[in-house]
Amino acid sequence: MKKNVTMKDIAKELNVSSVTVSKALNDKEGVGEELKQKIKDLAKEMGYRMNTMAKSMKEGLSYNVGIIIAEKFAGDVQSFYLMFYQKISKLLEENGYYGVLQILTQEDEANLVLPRIYHENRVDGFIVLGQLSKNYVKVLQDKEVPNVFLDFYYKDLSMDSIVTDNFYGAYELTNYLMASGHSKIAFVGNIYATSSIQDRFLGYYKSLLEYKVKLNDDYIISDRNESGKHIDLQLPKNMPTAFVCNCDQIAYKLINKLKDLAYKVPDDISVVGFDDDVYASISEPQITTISVDVDQMVTTAVECILEKIKMDKDYGRVTIEGKIVYRDSVKSIENYIDKKHENI
Numbered sequence: 624m625k626k627n628v629t630m631k632d633i634a635k636e637l638n639v640s641s642v643t644v645s646k647a648l649n650d651k652e653g654v655g656e657e658l659k660q661k662i663k664d665l666a667k668e669m670g671y672r673m674n675t676m677a678k679s680m681k682e683g684l685s686y687n688v689g690i691i692i693a694e695k696f697a698g699d700v701q702s703f704y705l706m707f708y709q710k711i712s713k714l715l716e717e718n719g720y721y722g723v724l725q726i727l728t729q730e731d732e733a734n735l736v737l738p739r740i741y742h743e744n745r746v747d748g749f750i751v752l753g754q755l756s757k758n759y760v761k762v763l764q765d766k767e768v769p770n771v772f773l774d775f776y777y778k779d780l781s782m783d784s785i786v787t788d789n790f791y792g793a794y795e796l797t798n799y800l801m802a803s804g805h806s807k808i809a810f811v812g813n814i815y816a817t818s819s820i821q822d823r824f825l826g827y828y829k830s831l832l833e834y835k836v837k838l839n840d841d842y843i844i845s846d847r848n849e850s851g852k853h854i855d856l857q858l859p860k861n862m863p864t865a866f867v868c869n870c871d872q873i874a875y876k877l878i879n880k881l882k883d884l885a886y887k888v889p890d891d892i893s894v895v896g897f898d899d900d901v902y903a904s905i906s907e908p909q910i911t912t913i914s915v916d917v918d919q920m921v922t923t924a925v926e927c928i929l930e931k932i933k934m935d936k937d938y939g940r941v942t943i944e945g946k947i948v949y950r951d952s953v954k955s956i957e958n959y960i961d962k963k964h965e966n967i
Contacts, residue, residue, distance in 0.1 A: 628671040636665060667717065688715055688928055689738060689746040690722045695851035696753040697726050703870070703900055704752040707773065710921045711750060718929060720747075727755070729850065735762045747932045750924055754817040769931035773924050775818045776940055783931070783938040785924045789819050789897075792913035792945045793826030796895045797867055799911075799947065801834050804956035805865040805893060809842035811856065811877060812869030816847055820869045823897060827867050846873045856880055864892060864956060871896035871903040874910050878952070889954035899948050908951035915945050 630644040637644075639658070647654045647662035648671075654662070690711060696704045712722035723746060725738040735758060740746050748768055751760075754775035760782065763770055776784040800808055810827045812820040824843075831838055841859040846869065848854055856877060868874035874896030878888050886892050888908060896903055899914035920943050927938050 628666075628669045630671075633662060633666050633669060633671060636669070637662065684747050684932070685745055686719060687721050687723050687740075687746045688932075689725050689740050689749045691725045691727050691738065691749055691751045691755075693732060693753050693755055693851070694726055694728045703872075703898060704774075706900070707752050707917065707921060710917060711925060714921055714925045718925065720929070722750075727759075732756055732759050735759055737762065737766070741766065741768065748928045750928055754819070769928060771924050771928045771931065771938075773920065777818070781937075782940075783927055784940045785920050785927065786819065786940065786942055787913075787915045787920065788942050788944050789822035790826040790829075792897060792947075793823035793867060794829050795826075795947055796897070796911075796913060797827045797830035798833075800865045800867070800893060800895065800953065801830060801836075803865075803893070803953055805863075806834065806836050807839075807842075807863040808836070808865045808867060809839075809844055809859065809863040810867050810869075811844045811846050811873055813845045813847045814843065816849075816851060823867075823869050858884075862886075862892065865953070866892065866894045868894065868896045871898045871900050871906075871910055871912055874912070874952075875902040875906045878906055878908075878910070889952050893953040895953060899945075903948070903950070906952070910952045911950045912948055913945045914948045916943050919943050 630641045630648070634641045634644045643654055643658070644662055646652070647659040648666060690708050692704045692708065696702060708722065708724055715722045723740055725740060727738070732755060746768070749763065749770040751763070751770065751772045752774065757777050757780065760772070760777065760780060764780070764782065770783070772782050772784045774786055776782060776786060797808060808827075808831070810824055812824060814821050814824045828838060841861065842863055844856055844858065846853060846856060853873070853876070858880070866874075866877060868877055874894050878894055881888055881892055881894075888894055894910065896910045896912040899912045903910040903912045923941055923943065927941075930936055
């Protein structure tokens with residue numbers, strides 16, 4: 624059986640004292656940055672695992688971070704946020720912490736009930752994945768526990784949020800459709816559901832304005848109800864030639880609905896999504912979309928929460944840029960006149 628790697632083992636490899644190794648692994652003063660990083664890298668390479676229980680008792684920390692996902696976002700096997708959770712947990716463990724998943728029920732969210740792990744003092748901070756109600760966010764912020772919110776924000780609340788550039792991503796997608804000859808373009812998403820969907824709609828709308836295309840109310844198609852549950856897509860009688868969907872899962876469902884109605888994608892209608900998750904790849908055809916830089920969002924969220932646990936520090940809203948992934952769900956059409964660069 625492989626023995627546990629100790630600080631003494633690391634010290635022996637680098638010909639330094641165990642005290643030096645301890646200071647480096649615990650980010651204490653007295654060790655140069657270069658040597659500190661060298662010790663940390665070797666510890667990771669050798670498979671060293673810190674005794675978090677002993678460290679917790681000594682420093683008064685649990686070395687756990689609660690990861691909250693609203694029930695409405697966790698029901699799907701391919702949940703976008705469960706994928707975030709897996710990556711966050713892995714990165715936390717690399718930093719000597721553990722991620723404790725908490726699925727927040729709709730009832731607890733409505734009644735402003737905080738997770739049990741908070742009341743039991745089992746976590747040092749929270750990372751929230753996906754939009755919660757404003758009142759719940761306020762309650763969470765009122766408690767003396769650091770928190771970071773991922774993939775949403777409220778403009779009138781002071782909160783540390785990590786978001787992808789939803790506005791610019793949807794703007795670029797719509798520009799791409801316009802440049803491909805489309806002007807009858809619909810948006811699919813409940814624009815009152817989340818800040819992310821709303822920003823994606825506004826990016827879509829900005830593109831319409833720049834191309835002098837009037838917004839058609841019939842082309843704003845809701846995809847979910849007030850509880851966040853997906854609903855059947857009600858398509859307009861006068862069909863557009865392209866759809867901008869607020870996420871790949873909805874784009875996938877739309878493509879299948881269009882097929883049932885005997886439309887061909889992209890020959891008859893073009894479709895784009897957002898996120899670049901599994902639905903973009905399993906779709907037939909595969910979906911042109913915005914690739915969200917999940918790794919950078921996760922890294923930033925973990926860095927923020929660990930820094931906030933160490934000290935009282937504010938980050939505000941941090942925006943991470945995405946990029947278009949071109950696939951097979953868009954077709955250029957003829958008779959296109961570029962109006963974008965005319966005077967508005």
